[in-house]
Amino acid sequence: MSLENDRLSTEELESKARVLRRHIIEMTTAAGSGHPTSSLSATEVVTAIYFGGFLNYRADEPDWNERDRFIMSKGHAVPALYAAMAEAGYFPVEDLATLRKLGSPLEGHPNVRRLAGIEASTGSLGQGLSVGLGQALGCRVNGLDSRVFVVLGDGEMGEGQVWEAIATAHKYQVGNLTAIIDQNGYQQTGATSDVLDLTPFAPKIESFGWHVQTINGNDMASVVSALETAVGVTDRPTAIVAETQKGFGILPVLEEAGDLNFHGQALSAEVAEKALAHLG
Ligand SMILES: Cc1ncc(C[n+]2csc(CCOP(=O)(O)OP(=O)(O)O)c2C)c(N)n1
Ligand SMILES: [Mg+2]
Numbered sequence: 001m002s003l004e005n006d007r008l009s010t011e012e013l014e015s016k017a018r019v020l021r022r023h024i025i026e027m028t029t030a031a032g033s034g035h036p037t038s039s040l041s042a043t044e045v046v047t048a049i050y051f052g053g054f055l056n057y058r059a060d061e062p063d064w065n066e067r068d069r070f071i072m073s074k075g076h077a078v079p080a081l082y083a084a085m086a087e088a089g090y091f092p093v094e095d096l097a098t099l100r101k102l103g104s105p106l107e108g109h110p111n112v113r114r115l116a117g118i119e120a121s122t123g124s125l126g127q128g129l130s131v132g133l134g135q136a137l138g139c140r141v142n143g144l145d146s147r148v149f150v151v152l153g154d155g156e157m158g159e160g161q162v163w164e165a166i167a168t169a170h171k172y173q174v175g176n177l178t179a180i181i182d183q184n185g186y187q188q189t190g191a192t193s194d195v196l197d198l199t200p201f202a203p204k205i206e207s208f209g210w211h212v213q214t215i216n217g218n219d220m221a222s223v224v225s226a227l228e229t230a231v232g233v234t235d236r237p238t239a240i241v242a243e244t245q246k247g248f249g250i251l252p253v254l255e256e257a258g259d260l261n262f263h264g265q266a267l268s269a270e271v272a273e274k275a276l277a278h279l280g
Contacts, residue, residue, distance in 0.1 A: 005088075007053030014220050016087065017047040021249045021279055023083035023096050029272040031100040034108065037247035037254070037262045039080035041184035041218070042151055045242055046072075048223045049149055050084040054231060056146070059089035062116035068146050069119045069135050073128020074153035074182065075109040076264070081118075082106055090117040126159025128152065129179055133165050136177040147176045147231060155187025158196040166237075170209035175234040178227075182217065184246040186261040201241045210237045217242025250275040 008016060020043050028034035049055050049070060058064045072081045079099065086093045091105075098104035105114040109123030120131040132150035139146040152162065169177055187195055198204065202212045211233045215222040223242065230238040247254045247262055253275045254262050267275055 004056055004058055005053065006051065008051045010221050010224055013044075013047055013052055013224065016051050017043050017220065018249075018279055019087060020047055020080060020083040022276060023086065023093070024079045025250070025267060025272050025275050025279075027079055027082070027096045027099040027106075028266040029269060030097050032266050033100055033264075034079055034266050035076040035264050036079065036267060038074065038077040038153070038184075038264075039083075040249050041244040041246045042074075042077050042080050042180075042182045042242075043249065044218050044220050044223045044244075045151060045180050045182065045240075046080045046084050048220065048227055050088055052224050052227065054147075054227045055149065057088070057117075059085075059117070062090065066144055066146060069132065069139075069148040071120045071122065071128045071132045071135075071148065071150045072110055073120075073122050073132070073150050074125065074156050075122030075128070077151070077153070077182075078108070078110045081110065085115075085117050091115075125153065125156040126161040129162050129165040129169075132179075133169050133174060133177055136169075136174045137172060139176060140174070145176075147178060149178050149180065151180045151182060153187065154181060154183040154185065154192045154198075154201075155195065157181060157198050157201065158187075166205060166208045166210065169237040173235065174237050177237045178230045179237070179239045180217075181239065181241050182244055183241055184244045184248075186246045186263065188263050190261065201239075205239045205241075210239050212239045212241065214241040214243065217244040218248045250278055253278050 024039045028036045056068045099106045110118045112121045132148040136148040206212045215226045
């Protein structure tokens with residue numbers, strides 16, 4: 001399928017990721033709530049998918065039947081997705097300031113009924129891969145050459161439904177489904193290894209018959225190269241275990257604030273200012 005969107009170079013993707021990070025911090029601080037650090041760990045992945053030529057979409061025709069699909073299964077990280085969608089032209093960048101405001105389609109978790117371009121309502125963790133699997137199968141049944149990308153959290157991997165989807169995707173040899181696991185080491189209440197340690201993910205997922213790569217998910221060149229490999233695999237489902245850091249991009253600022261997880265809280269105006277200065 002020919003690609004409708006621009007394919008940015010690795011260097012251009014890195015500067016686009018910086019733009020997305022600034023949006024993430026600004027919109028969550030303006031909202032006074034949200035999940036900036038969960039969004040920041042996944043920023044390279046989201047940026048590369050939307051702007052690296054991997055997702056085929058029409059921002060001015062979100063329901064275009066032949067599009068690829070992107071699902072943010074860890075729905076609380078939707079600021080990263082909204083930032084990408086605004087930059088892609090789905091809606092004006094100024095609308096990002098309405099995040100979590102009453103009446104805004106930019107809800108705290110993605111809502112398929114409220115915003116064109118959102119492919120699945122998520123937020124209750126563990127469901128996005130199943131939805132993506134259904135969409136991937138649906139595309140196949142309808143003869144569409146479309147791929148479905150699903151981003152999951154490492155804490156989210158503790159949900160049993162994820163593993164049902166992994167098993168079922170293998171059963172149907174769903175070659176147009178790519179899962180990216182944002183392994184940032186933390187979940188809501190602390191280190192993922194303390195809550196439920198499922199690492200290493202790669203051999204477990206591989207044992208279900210998937211193609212799996214493990215990469216540094218905050219290194220743009222690695223993310224691009226892994227996505228290139230993943231989209232080239234069409235005979236079975238593919239996973240990318242993206243080893244990331246929660247809050248990547250502003251880690252020294254979070255260290256100074258004394259919380260490297262910083263889960264589910266917006267930065268104060270003062271800390272946000274420092275974070276934006278750090279990003280440059
Ligand atoms: C089914 C379900 N249980 C609990 C929650 C509450 N919750 C929101 S974010 C979160 C942590 C998720 O951790 P992870 O998947 O690692 O994402 P991260 O924030 O680290 O990117 C939890 C438990 C939820 N949203 N859904
Ligand atoms: Mg996590």
